[in-house]
Amino acid sequence: MRTDGQGSVGPEAVGRESCRPARVSIVVPCYNERDNVRPMVDALDHALAGRAWEVIFVDDSSPDGTIDVVRDLAAQDARVRGILRLGRRGLSSAVIEGILSSSAGIVAVMDGDMQHDERCLGQLLDAIETGGNDIAIGSRHVAGGDAGGLANRWRRMLSDAGIRVARRFMPVKVSDPMSGFFAIRRTLFTATAPHLSGTGFKILLDILMSAPVPLRVAEIPFVFRSRAAGESKLDSVVLIQFAAMMLDRLCRGYLPVRFISFCFVGLLGIGVNLGVLSVLLECGADFSLGQVVGTYVSMIVNFWLNNRLTYRDCRLKGAALVRGLCLFVLICSIGALANVGVAQMILSSGPRHWTSASVAGAAIAAVWNYAVSSTLIWKIR
Numbered sequence: 001m002r003t004d005g006q007g008s009v010g011p012e013a014v015g016r017e018s019c020r021p022a023r024v025s026i027v028v029p030c031y032n033e034r035d036n037v038r039p040m041v042d043a044l045d046h047a048l049a050g051r052a053w054e055v056i057f058v059d060d061s062s063p064d065g066t067i068d069v070v071r072d073l074a075a076q077d078a079r080v081r082g083i084l085r086l087g088r089r090g091l092s093s094a095v096i097e098g099i100l101s102s103s104a105g106i107v108a109v110m111d112g113d114m115q116h117d118e119r120c121l122g123q124l125l126d127a128i129e130t131g132g133n134d135i136a137i138g139s140r141h142v143a144g145g146d147a148g149g150l151a152n153r154w155r156r157m158l159s160d161a162g163i164r165v166a167r168r169f170m171p172v173k174v175s176d177p178m179s180g181f182f183a184i185r186r187t188l189f190t191a192t193a194p195h196l197s198g199t200g201f202k203i204l205l206d207i208l209m210s211a212p213v214p215l216r217v218a219e220i221p222f223v224f225r226s227r228a229a230g231e232s233k234l235d236s237v238v239l240i241q242f243a244a245m246m247l248d249r250l251c252r253g254y255l256p257v258r259f260i261s262f263c264f265v266g267l268l269g270i271g272v273n274l275g276v277l278s279v280l281l282e283c284g285a286d287f288s289l290g291q292v293v294g295t296y297v298s299m300i301v302n303f304w305l306n307n308r309l310t311y312r313d314c315r316l317k318g319a320a321l322v323r324g325l326c327l328f329v330l331i332c333s334i335g336a337l338a339n340v341g342v343a344q345m346i347l348s349s350g351p352r353h354w355t356s357a358s359v360a361g362a363a364i365a366a367v368w369n370y371a372v373s374s375t376l377i378w379k380i381r
């Protein structure tokens with residue numbers, strides 16, 4: 001392919017390349033990776049010379065305008081595609097959508113920050129095309145691999161601990177299930193997609209734990225490089241998301257992970273309620289006032305936590321956040337009335353202990369709060 005040295009592609013090359021249907025799609029989730037897009041396409045161009053490939057960048061409306069760079073390149077090179085997602089965040093779900101948009105027989109996934117060594121792509125693809133494997137994983141933990149590019153000791157510890165936990169539950173033995181660098185047969189992915197949790201950062205682990213058939217897996221060593229430009233998107237919430245994803249897989253999707261998270265936040269809310277109540281009682285307020293203030297403070301805290309955790313991928317901002325809070329308080333107030341009503345109904349219907357009546361009331365309220373706020377506030381399908 002001919003370039004002008006800045007990654008632009010000459011018109012003859014464009015015509016020639018666009019005639020070849022891609023046999024492999026490289027899916028790259030990206031958020032604020034503007035400066036990495038061009039180097040990435042150049043690197044793929046070298047690494048995959050002679051193969052019919054395309055790259056699909058899946059961008060969650062990055063504020064730095066990553067998609068603009070993708071579109072500039074796509075206007076010159078038919079092998080470059082971009083998917084722009086609105087109002088959503090999430091590495092795993094971005095990868096899922098990217099792969100589902102592909103028609104190629106094999107799909108590879110890699111980060112958009114140049115940490116994954118594109119020169120190993122050929123081996124990953126061959127392991128599927130000619131090696132007869134279903135998945136080929138770029139591994140930092142087999143001989144010849146190296147995880148040196150992990151930002152610091154804390155990240156290395158986190159990654160090692162995650163691998164140890166994941167290995168206990170995985171149906172197939174893999175040394176680096178936390179890798180974000182792998183290739184997979186598209187037909188296998190399509191069969192697995194309906195079972196995926198789609199939560200968090202660890203899409204490979206999700207696939208390994210959800211695949212409906214036994215997998216033939218190859219591991220290819222690679223050296224994990226340092227990030228080329230931009231910043232890591234990993235934060236402390238990623239740990240909670242990892243736990244949520246594992247839980248979701250272990251429940252086999254029967255108990256929605258969002259509901260578990262919603263209930264967990266609700267339990268914290270009870271703690272907040274009690275804390276505020278006891279402080280106000282200490283200050284001489286009467287019980288009813290303390291209870292009302294405690295209830296509303298806990299609703300606000302719950303809303304904030306749910307927006308950060310439970311609905312992180314479709315988090316509300318600005319005016320939608322304020323609207324959502326008002327609606328949340330309204331929904332939870334109705335839930336609280338239902339809680340008391342149901343508990344009293346159960347208690348008056350026969351000789352039952354108050355604890356079982358109270359638990360039943362709380363359960364009904366939790367389901368109501370979750371179902372209605374998911375649908376009306378965060379608009380989950």
Ligand SMILES: Nc1nc2c(ncn2[C@@H]2O[C@H](COP(=O)(O)OP(=O)(O)OP(=O)(O)O)[C@@H](O)[C@H]2O)c(=O)[nH]1
Pocket residue numbers: 028029030031032033058059060089090091094110111112113115149150151180227231232233234
């Ligand atoms: N579409 C999309 N991509 C994301 C999101 N979060 C992260 N990414 C991309 O996923 C890839 C991996 O994210 P990183 O932040 O580099 O995570 P990491 O490589 O595990 O961590 P570092 O070693 O600290 O870089 C990068 O290409 C990110 O731009 C997201 O919410 N949506």
Ligand SMILES: [Mg+2]
Pocket residue numbers: 111113115227232
């Ligand atoms: Mg990275």
